[in-house]
């Protein structure tokens with residue numbers, strides 16, 4: 187852990203204007219938008235992506251339900267906690283609430299409502315001066331934790347709306363509980379590491395706590411999440427160990443922001459949406475609350491029926507993280523394989539008035555953002571492109587999002603991680619954002635690594651360790 191008392195290098199850097207920071211842009215500027223697919227063609231492709239309904243009689247035994255037979259599409263390499271960590275990361279770096287689904291949008295003119303940095307603006311908002319309702323009045327520098335039905339929950343207003351940095355982190359119960367983990371992670375570091383340290387002045391305590399929270403989170407992205415999702419070999423190649431200095435250096439070939447990092451639409455509109463195929467039909471929240479479907483169709487559902495968010499946590503619904511991550515030897519529920527199938531609950535998204543199918547929204551968004559086809563991107567990356575026939579679609583050239591999902595499934599690992607095109611985009615953009623952030627640990631203190639009391643093992647710090655520390 188770094189020596190306290192001295193200010194981290196770069197901490198006095200003047201924040202950038204939102205005009206240069208919140209930018210979308212294109213990663214493959216030379217590639218033209220894919221063929222103008224008709225809406226009916228996209229609707230047919232989206233429907234083709236619907237996973238079969240769970241077996242009659244419900245769980246256990248249905249597709250993606252806890253207890254279903256092994257080998258039905260579960261991913262043994264990625265526990266389901268990582269699905270929602272991916273969603274949480276997405277909400278930290280990209281938010282496009284303004285592009286129109288029904289027409290072409292110019293990515294260069296779109297504003298990213300989140301900073302394209304791993305700074306957890308989704309957790310901290312714009313800070314206590316501007317958003318004091320997120321901070322605890324009774325405890326300086328702590329984030330406010332709420333309570334619903336006698337259990338810790340996100341703080342909420344009288345109508346149950348979460349008072350947090352990004353409303354999407356209350357979109358379903360699992361991501362909402364993960365946001366709560368991060369609130370608690372912040373408070374625990376403040377109480378156990380920062381406040382007791384006499385070298386940290388009172389006015390630096392918030393910044394120092396945020397720095398530690400962000401660096402542990404960044405560590406998990408680089409050393410745990412990315413190798414699982416993109417393959418360790420690719421991450422080691424892009425985040426190379428320099429034998430002379432003993433430090434790692436980011437070496438990218440395709441994501442090359444000339445100035446400040448921007449959010450590429452190929453990532454936000456296609457590649458990083460791979461996570462939608464990892465979502466299970468249902469989850470065990472704890473021993474007491476088994477097999478809750480992610481979303482049931484319609485609005486007339488009872489409070490215990492599904493995992494939709496944007497409401498107080500129902501009684502006894504606190505998540506047992508042992509069921510989502512390998513904590514103390516537990517066997518967590520796996521995520522689903524990365525393939526071109528989405529669980530049926532995602533075809534009837536709650537609280538959306540039109541285009542409730544997430545698959546169709548993603549395909550239409552790709553068209554509206556003028557994304558290149560999967561085959562063109564593959565060629566550009568030097569990967570032999572797969573034909574539409576190989577991918578199982580008449581659409582050739584093929585929409586990038588679909589291409590990336592099906593490509594993963596067709597590789598030898600059968601969707602245990604991303605395929606060549608998807609992995610390259612995701613790894614380059616996430617590592618590029620970290621390298622472009624002057625306050626990230628790899629820039630300020632490249633030799634930094636998690637240590638006691640936050641990390642309990644010298645050679646390992648994974649998402650499970652972060653969650654265990656936060657919730658112990």
Ligand code: HEM
Nearest residue numbers: 269270272273276280281282358454458459461462547551
């Ligand atoms: C139950 C879980 C999830 C739900 C209900 C959900 C739903 C949505 C919805 C409704 C959108 C906007 C679609 C549009 O109109 O274009 C979206 C965007 C997106 N999702 Fe998800 N999502 C989930 C999980 C994930 C996961 C696990 C990941 C990645 C690992 C992910 C990555 C993204 C990305 C990158 C965007 C684009 C964000 C932007 O730039 O605005 N999502 N998701």
